[in-house]
Amino acid sequence: MDFEPNSEQQMLIDQVRRFVREEVIPLEAKLDPDASELPDEDFKRLTDKTKAMGLFGIDIPKEFGGPDIDIVTRVLLAIEMAQHRAGLYVPCYGTFGGAGLAQIFEANEDQKERYLYPTLRGEKKPFFGLTEPSGGSDPARAIQTKAERKDNGWVLNGAKLFISGADRAQYGIVFARTDASKGRNGITCFIIDSDTPGFHVRRVVHTLRSSSYATELEFKDCWVSDHQVLGEVNKGFAVANARLTRQRIPYAAGCIGVAIAAHEMAIEWAKMRSTFGEKLANRQAVQWMLVDNEIDIRTARHFTLEAAEKARRGLPFRIEASIAKLTASEGGGRVVDRSMQIHGGMGMTKDLPLERWYREMRIRRVGEGPSEVQRMVIAREILGSNLR
Amino acid sequence: MAIRLRLDKPWQPLTPEQATRLPGQLGVYQIADANGTVLYIGHAGGRSPFGLRSELQREAKDRGPGCQFRVEVNMQYRTRWFELLMVHQADHGALPPDNAKNPPPLGRLSPA
Numbered sequence: 001m002d003f004e005p006n007s008e009q010q011m012l013i014d015q016v017r018r019f020v021r022e023e024v025i026p027l028e029a030k031l032d033p034d035a036s037e038l039p040d041e042d043f044k045r046l047t048d049k050t051k052a053m054g055l056f057g058i059d060i061p062k063e064f065g066g067p068d069i070d071i072v073t074r075v076l077l078a079i080e081m082a083q084h085r086a087g088l089y090v091p092c093y094g095t096f097g098g099a100g101l102a103q104i105f106e107a108n109e110d111q112k113e114r115y116l117y118p119t120l121r122g123e124k125k126p127f128f129g130l131t132e133p134s135g136g137s138d139p140a141r142a143i144q145t146k147a148e149r150k151d152n153g154w155v156l157n158g159a160k161l162f163i164s165g166a167d168r169a170q171y172g173i174v175f176a177r178t179d180a181s182k183g184r185n186g187i188t189c190f191i192i193d194s195d196t197p198g199f200h201v202r203r204v205v206h207t208l209r210s211s212s213y214a215t216e217l218e219f220k221d222c223w224v225s226d227h228q229v230l231g232e233v234n235k236g237f238a239v240a241n242a243r244l245t246r247q248r249i250p251y252a253a254g255c256i257g258v259a260i261a262a263h264e265m266a267i268e269w270a271k272m273r274s275t276f277g278e279k280l281a282n283r284q285a286v287q288w289m290l291v292d293n294e295i296d297i298r299t300a301r302h303f304t305l306e307a308a309e310k311a312r313r314g315l316p317f318r319i320e321a322s323i324a325k326l327t328a329s330e331g332g333g334r335v336v337d338r339s340m341q342i343h344g345g346m347g348m349t350k351d352l353p354l355e356r357w358y359r360e361m362r363i364r365r366v367g368e369g370p371s372e373v374q375r376m377v378i379a380r381e382i383l384g385s386n387l388r
Numbered sequence: 389m390a391i392r393l394r395l396d397k398p399w400q401p402l403t404p405e406q407a408t409r410l411p412g413q414l415g416v417y418q419i420a421d422a423n424g425t426v427l428y429i430g431h432a433g434g435r436s437p438f439g440l441r442s443e444l445q446r447e448a449k450d451r452g453p454g455c456q457f458r459v460e461v462n463m464q465y466r467t468r469w470f471e472l473l474m475v476h477q478a479d480h481g482a483l484p485p486d487n488a489k490n491p492p493p494l495g496r497l498s499p500a
Contacts, residue, residue, distance in 0.1 A: 032433040032434055032435055032466065033433070033434035033435065034433065034434060034465070034466045035466070036466075037493065165495075166495075167474065167494075167495025167496050167497060168493070168494075168495035168496075169495075194496075200498045200500075201495065201496060201497050201498060202497070202498065202499060202500050203393065203471075203497065203499060203500075204467060204470065204471040204474070204497070206464045206467050206468065206471075207464075207467075210463060210464040210465070210466055210467055211466060211467075212466075212467065213467040213470065213471070215495075215497075218500070350434035
């Protein structure tokens with residue numbers, strides 16, 4: 001497979017790179033180092049620019065009015081979009097627009113009218129409610145939130161943890177157990193309006209990612225009608241799983257973008273900084289750190305583009321997505337760590353973005369399936385179904 | 389176990405002298421009137437030259453005598469700040485008056 005960008009992709013890459021360097025990074029100099037939002041006037045100005053570039057709503061499928069970007073090109077652009085201080089979790093501060101949750105595209109027509117189209121118009125924001133206090137790596141077994149039949153609908157009781165954006169969302173996709181005897185085939189996906197009686201955002205969950213928080217949710221006799229079932233009853237896990245696999249590819253791309261930015265800073269610093277009468281760049285210890293950075297970045301980039309290319313061709317890509325997520329999140333963390341080491345004391349300060357990347361990159365080894373689960377997925381594929 | 393939601397330390401008089409004794413660390417703070425009614429919830433972020441000390445020195449200078457304050461050193465100053473604002477809104481039905489003049493984007497919490 002040839003992963004060199006074609007001329008059209010290169011043009012888009014150059015366009016996004018200029019946007020990040022000329023529009024986004026200068027604004028960050030004035031923001032709090034942990035900021036995750038732009039002032040309204042800057043957000044609008046930059047959004048107008050991405051619309052003029054034809055890249056607004058970049059993740060919206062073409063049939064719903066999106067710009068028709070294939071997943072390989074999307075990965076190449078995601079690598080560029082992440083190359084600023086907030087870039088790992090808020091690439092370009094959301095000025096390329098959002099597409100909502102992938103599952104909602106599978107909704108029926110009535111649900112699309114009520115949720116998908118308002119989301120695409122920017123009128124509604126969703127949250128994704130899968131992980132629970134009982135665990136998130138193995139949701140098929142860990143989900144304890146129950147939905148029981150009552151009055152031509154369902155009553156939900158339970159809790160969710162580490163849910164981003166639930167306090168600001170108008171609705172969410174929530175997974176609940178509808179048949180305790182059927183394991184992964186007893187989970188159903190519901191669309192829950194956040195003003196539904198019995199739905200509560202109980203608290204903020206503070207993490208290493210201090211720019212933004214997760215929340216804990218409680219469902220207390222929360223009744224919803226049958227119209228709120230997304231897909232089929234007891235087939236909710238397939239809905240969750242499809243998203244989780246595909247999501248690993250852009251997730252990896254974000255890690256690569258930040259790793260590249262950290263690596264470039266380390267190279268520049270090593271060429272400039274002298275200790276004991278010698279540039280850091282001339283010291284073998286530093287050269288080897290930079291070499292290891294380069295190898296980690298190239299490895300992650302190769303595997304991530306391979307996963308994207310297989311997905312683009314419609315081929316199975318589960319193992320490739322796991323390898324991409326694993327190499328990018330673990331390699332990216334090592335790159336940021338080495339780049340901080342090369343910067344010395346300055347690398348630890350909030351003056352530079354390295355310390356934010358260091359904290360946020362650590363989360364990437366757990367988010368979207370931890371490294372150990374990725375290795376399990378790969379092992380299953382290598383060794384066959386007897387490990388399932 | 390969750391950390392506590394609300395700031396419950398005793399109030400201190402907001403004076404330049406008291407502010408000077410504060411640490412130069414990052415964190416959150418509340419300003420109240422003489423009766424303990426919260427007027428403002430703020431944070432000392434990564435751009436504050438001397439963290440909580442310089443933020444509270446500025447508050448003391450801008451507000452003059454008659455106010456009180458309390459602080460919490462916290463590296464997660466942004467998420468803690470959002471949390472305190474949302475909890476205040478849930479408890480009182482509105483933001484503190486000085487935050488309401490220029491409210492940040494906030495969600496809804498319904499603390500148990």
